[in-house]
Amino acid sequence: AYFVGSQPVNLTFQLGIIDVSLPDSAENALYRGYLAMQEAIRKGSNQAVFFDDLLEEQIQRDRDLEDALPSALENNEFSLHYQPKVDANGQCCGAEALLRWHHGDQGLISPAIFIPLAERSGFMPKLGAWVINEACAFLGRLREQNNHLPGRLSVNVSPWQLREETLPSTLQSALQATAIPAPQIEIELTESALVDSLVTARKQLQAIRELGVSIAVDDFGTGYSSLAYLQDLPLDVLKIDKQFVDNLDSTRGQQLVEGIINIGTVLDMTVVAEGIEDRTQLSALCALGCQYFQGYLFSKPLPEEAFGEWLRKNLQTPLTTS
The missing domain is CATH 3.20.20.450 (EAL domain)
Incomplete structure (x- = not known):
């Protein structure tokens, strides 16, 4: 935290990290960094998340479930x-x-x-x-x-x-x-x-x-x-x-x-x-x-x-x- 005048201002960060030593296209590298960043944001303030294949699989599973919510309600699955x-x-x-x-x-x-x-x-x-x-x-x-x-x-x-x-x-x-x-x-x-x-x-x-x-x-x-x-x-x-x-x-x-x-x-x-x-x-x-x-x-x-x-x-x- 730092102060502006007498008021404290809280700073937070979320950091997504990828291994840039791996050969990859720029597009995929940016995408993977984005996924890691989104996971860090989901976890809350002051988080650093490393990208790996398991993270990508988990995010995809979450997306599939998220997309299924409306139809689940319509189909009486709840x-x-x-x-x-x-x-x-x-x-x-x-x-x-x-x-x-x-x-x-x-x-x-x-x-x-x-x-x-x-x-x-x-x-x-x-x-x-x-x-x-x-x-x-x-x-x-x-x-x-x-x-x-x-x-x-x-x-x-x-x-x-x-x-x-x-x-x-x-x-x-x-x-x-x-x-x-x-x-x-x-x-x-x-x-x-x-x-x-x-x-x-x-x-x-x-x-x-x-x-x-x-x-x-x-x-x-x-x-x-x-x-x-x-x-x-x-x-x-x-x-x-x-x-x-x-x-x-x-x-x-x-x-x-x-x-x-x-x-x-x-x-x-x-x-x-x-x-x-x-x-x-x-x-x-x-x-x-x-x-x-x-x-x-x-x-x-x-x-x-x-x-x-x-x-x-x-x-x-x-x-x-x-």
């Missing part, structure tokens, strides 16, 4: 799976909708791969709108089956969707089309998405809150943590990230989790711990005062029919959390 949340009594108190892509040729594609591609290509707002509509439609289908999800269904919203002025109207239209009460839906945003777009986020989230939709902060404590935004923004839920849950076997890890729970309590926010895989973690969280949980200990994300069956069983016989 679906939602649902992971339940439970309270301290083992009773279901909500669920999170998680996007899955079953590619026609390649099978299941990880969200860690296709979500960044959808964001980079500008397809995320359309895909995100489909997720919102499908989540509301799912609640409608549960209702028709005389099944009922206690609490709220959470839908993940990307930073790109948050920047779209149409997000509140998309939510409103989905709720009206399915006759789902707004308090049954909750949107989840990562902490970094909120901080990166704080001014836009404040306006958007206020409009969403006015609809009656709740707002959760996912991965709390892993991004650019600031207590100020917790006060400034209309937030309802803090989710304790899995990396904190995994460190509950240490005193420092327990202190961090207890601190997050206390912050949520002071701000009158619900605190949910996610990524719980064993009863030792669950016992430690209960001892620290956490009351809501999500993770493989209770259920992995389930397709619609399997989740409906899980829900019926849970309503009849809650899980044992003690």
Whole structure:
């Protein structure tokens, strides 16, 4: 960083590197340098990337998937799976909708791969709108089956969707089309998405809150943590990230989790711990005062029919959390 007057100015660089000792045409050399540069840009600030054949193959695979996104949506290759949340009594108190892509040729594609591609290509707002509509439609289908999800269904919203002025109207239209009460839906945003777009986020989230939709902060404590935004923004839920849950076997890890729970309590926010895989973690969280949980200990994300069956069983016989 350097200073202009009294204001700091941050400099960043992205560098693509090729081996100029290899015999090649100027056109290919420039192209390969461009590919390495694009990969450095994708990785973020202060990156240097060396070109190799594997990089070119990976970029081509990403391009193929990126090009396939629109047709995948048209061909119903996307679906939602649902992971339940439970309270301290083992009773279901909500669920999170998680996007899955079953590619026609390649099978299941990880969200860690296709979500960044959808964001980079500008397809995320359309895909995100489909997720919102499908989540509301799912609640409608549960209702028709005389099944009922206690609490709220959470839908993940990307930073790109948050920047779209149409997000509140998309939510409103989905709720009206399915006759789902707004308090049954909750949107989840990562902490970094909120901080990166704080001014836009404040306006958007206020409009969403006015609809009656709740707002959760996912991965709390892993991004650019600031207590100020917790006060400034209309937030309802803090989710304790899995990396904190995994460190509950240490005193420092327990202190961090207890601190997050206390912050949520002071701000009158619900605190949910996610990524719980064993009863030792669950016992430690209960001892620290956490009351809501999500993770493989209770259920992995389930397709619609399997989740409906899980829900019926849970309503009849809650899980044992003690």
